[in-house]
Amino acid sequence: MKKILLLGAGRSASSLISYLLDNAPAENWEVAIGDINVAHLQPLVEPLAFAKTITFDVHDTEQRAQEVNAADLVISLLPAVFHIEVAKECLAQEKHLITASYVSAAFLALHEEAQQKNLTILMESGLDPGIDHMSAMRVIRSIKAAGGKLTTFKSYTGGLVAPESDNNPWNYKFTWNPRNVVLAGQGTAKYIKKGQYKYIPYHKLFKRTDTFYVEGYGHFEGYANRDSLSYREPYELLDIPTMLRGTLRRQGYCEAWDVFVQLGLTDDSYDLDGSDQMTYRTFVEAFLPPASAATQSMAERISLYLGIPADGDVMQKLEWLGLFEETPVALAAATPAQILEKILKEKWTLAPGDKDMIVMQHQFGYTLNGEQREVTSTLVAKGDDEVQTAMAKTVGLPVGILAKLLLQGKITRRGVVIPIFPELYEPVLDELEAYGIRFVEKEVVGEKAG
Secondary structure, X not given: OEEEEEEOOOOOOHHHHHHHHHHHXXXXXXXXXXXXXXXXXXXXXXXXXXXXXXXXXXXXXXXXXXXXXXXXXEEEOOOHHHHHHHHXXXXXXXXXXXXXXXXXXXXXXXXXXXXXXXXXXXXXXXXXXXHHHXXXXXXXXXXXXXXXXXXXXXXXXXXXXXXXXXXXXXXXXXXXXXXXXXXXXXXXXXXXXXXXXXXXXXXXXXXXXXXXXXXXXXXXXXXXXXXXXXXXXXXXXXXXXXXXEEEEXXXXXXXXXXXXXXXXXXXXXXXXXXXXXXXXXXXXXXXXXXXXXOOOOHHHHHHHHHOOOOOOHHHHHHHHOOOOOOOEOOOOOOOHHHHHHHHHHXXXXXXXXXXXXXXXXXXXEEEEOOEEEEEEEEEEEEOOOOOOOHHHHHHHHHHHXXXXXXXXXXXXXXXEEOOXXXXXXXXXXXXXXOOOOOEEEEEEEHHXXX
16 A cells, blocks of 8 residues: 655645545555645545645654654645655655655755655756746647748746636635745846847836637736746757746736836845834835825826836725725734735635636647648646646646655656656646646648748
8 A cells, every 4th residue: 555645735735635535545555745724634544544644744754754654655735845854754764755746956956865765856847947947848849840940939827717707806816825825026027029138127027928818718918927948858858949938827917917016016135124014005105205295196106116007906906906095004023025915815706606817828839741730739727626627637637646646656867857848748638638628739830830
């Protein structure tokens, strides 16, 4: 019997938990689920002899060592900052590990030791990163196998609200960790376009967007995400002239979000004095120049300061959030980003019955036999409700499938690995189709391409 330890039972874990419990009898697994709060899982696991919950504190070194030692495979869906401690424990106890998070320099430093101990640390195995790698590599290898030469690769992913649940002017609700949304894009985005390296600093990121169309769902916009250049080597596209990975939103979102960036409301580096005495209005006021006249409205002041229309769509989005109202902040020693997160959570949380939606689109340009061609590969997935979300499915299911493959001995690569190899991504993509997670590809040839 194989023992799985899942650490993290938050909003992204619901589909993974269901997958592990559904497959446990046939695969002869025991499943332990650990988190700081697991009371909500008791009704689910209580009738199951092969499953249990554990109140787990990642900072408790003795408990961490004990629980990891009892497992054959550890899956971590904890906040990303805790993954490295779990990984070091897995190495010490010689256990395999799977996470959905990005490979960091700290993880790369573990690669050699993991190889020496015949262990797999499988990362970037969820949605983005994860399914994006798998689906892109399937098309890239197909194009190369036919003799094509890649000239362009762009990839965008967004966690959005489904059209039937879209009832706010931002066309957005939280389907992922709200804090990550507030802090998204900080740093400098890096990519390559027509052979030239491009860099977008944070304060310009939401001004420089691409627009594109998804059949049946309308127009979207995307902004560059992190370091696209680092994926040229694993994707085997070192000589590609254009490569960009980005985040996808509905049109108009980025222009409005840029107001927060320009005002400084997404800054998480310092605490605001007296934040517990602020209201939403005085919070915004703290970042504006003094009014030139006592009769100036907040909208007029923001308009003059940032050069946006006082009666336009952007201002309507800000007013809808309640930013100009005297609602108490009620947070002591809070950063600007923490206050903004609180304001947004009040308006952007999925309501009972709401459905979310994942949209991912890859855009490939290539030449074959002297002819220019373009391929788009598009995924649209919807959630069932506010718990069984599309985000939970697309993050959790590939992790669960990879866990099954690893415990079946079908994954033999060791060290720090991401799912860019056919023996990893082909079975995952095939099984995901049974859950309605499938890509639709369209190709344009000749003069229409480009």
